[in-house]
Amino acid sequence: MGCRRATSSKTRRVLSTLFIDRTLLPGLPCPLSPSPSAMCMWTERTNARTAVSTGGTLDLARCRATLRHNVSQYGTVRMDLTIVGDVVAAGWPRRPVVDPAGPGDSAFGLLRGGDVTIGNLEAPFTESGRRAEKLVAMRAPASGARELAAFGFDLVSLATNHALDYGAEGMRDTVRALDDAGVRHAGFGESASEATRPRVVTAGGRSLAFFSFCSALPLGFNATADRPGIGAIRVRQTFEFDSGFLDETPGTPPFVRSGAHEPDVRLAETLIGEAKRDNDLVAVALHWGVPFCYLPEAQGPLAQYQRPLALRLIDAGADLVIGHHPHCLHPVEFYPIMPRPEVAASILARFAKASRELDPSLTVDEEGVVNNDRRAT
Secondary structure, eight states: OOOBOOOSOSOOOOOBOSSOOTTTOTTSOOOEESOTTOEEEEETTTTEEEEESSSOEEOHHHHHHHHHHHHHHHOOOSOOEEEEEEEEOOSOOSSOSSOOSOTTSSHHHHHTSSSEEEEEEOSOBOSOSOOOSSSOOOOBOTHHHHHHHHHTOOEEEOOSTTTTTTHHHHHHHHHHHHHHHTOEEESEESSHHHHTOOEEEEETTEEEEEEEEESSOOTTOBOBTTBOEEOBOOEEEEEEOOHHHHHHSTTOOOEEEEEEOHHHHHHHHHHHHHHHHHSSEEEEEEEOSOOTTTSOGGGOSSOTTHHHHHHHHHHHTOSEEEEESSSSOOOOEEEOOSSSOOEEEEEOOOOEEOSSOOOOOEEEOTTOOEEEOSOOO
16 A cells, blocks of 8 residues: 555554565664665575665564564564465476475575465466466466465465456365365355355464455456355446547556445445454455556556555454555555554565566665566566
8 A cells, every 4th residue: 555654652563574664664673784674585596585675685583583572562463474465386396395494594484484374376276167268367286285385374365366267166176275285265155255254263362354355356256146256346447538638648548547346345344344343353355456567657556446445444344454466565554543553554566476487576776665677467
């Protein structure tokens, strides 16, 4: 979401420790040298930590230790969540996925180090089903579910624009593979009520209700009362242009106005409110937004519907809104709301994709703005 500083209160609820940025968490400094706005990535090619900053380096183990030390002083971690964006487990391993290095020395250690690790499953695990008539259709072998478990994933969101690339049967295969591997999931069902049902996980005596919704929605992918599919928050769109300006500046893209479909939002608000009454924390995963290479720069990094939708879900009871789909990082926004002093909203980059290119380069400029050097696919 759009970047806003956290409130000045020393009590901070820390829900995710995958990416840490002092400019967004000023009360929770990390041991960085020399840049305080570094973020971290790992590449399979080098099997080494690589700081993506203006020259700084980040030690993950020290960073986690410092974070926990500060939280012990300033607040209470109710649940230690590690959250990443899109994961496609197709095509590997050319070598074993799980690295032998210890916790804190690789991304694998980080994924296995918290209470609950969450990712977005971008491609279904299936070798059956009929390919959907769409530009890009993705799938992965069922063995990918075991790879996710080996990575350390406990929970995945299923409501994506690729979920039904091979039909409902492909998603049934996916659910079976995940169940067999012990990876929990949310976002798909044989009906709308099942697809929008939260998955509840517990850790450290606390419960988390996890929802998965999709707004990047191919036609017919949303579940209905009598049709299998994914949990959806649909989006209405209109296009505006000035014919006189187009005459003067041919090729100018129209302005896209968008708003979340009100009945879908109201249903999500009701479900989130019910889940909040029965659980300590509520997290909502939203597959939404526009890849940066497709969104006109004049319209900014977010589609018009995104921030209002996130705020409504937070007001309904969500403690955390997790975004994915644009394949690039967006800032974390903390939203003060009483009696919950801080809730967070963020959009995560693509975390893992099996391909010949294993170095998804990221850079952070002097102002802490994250840039993804590869175009979205």
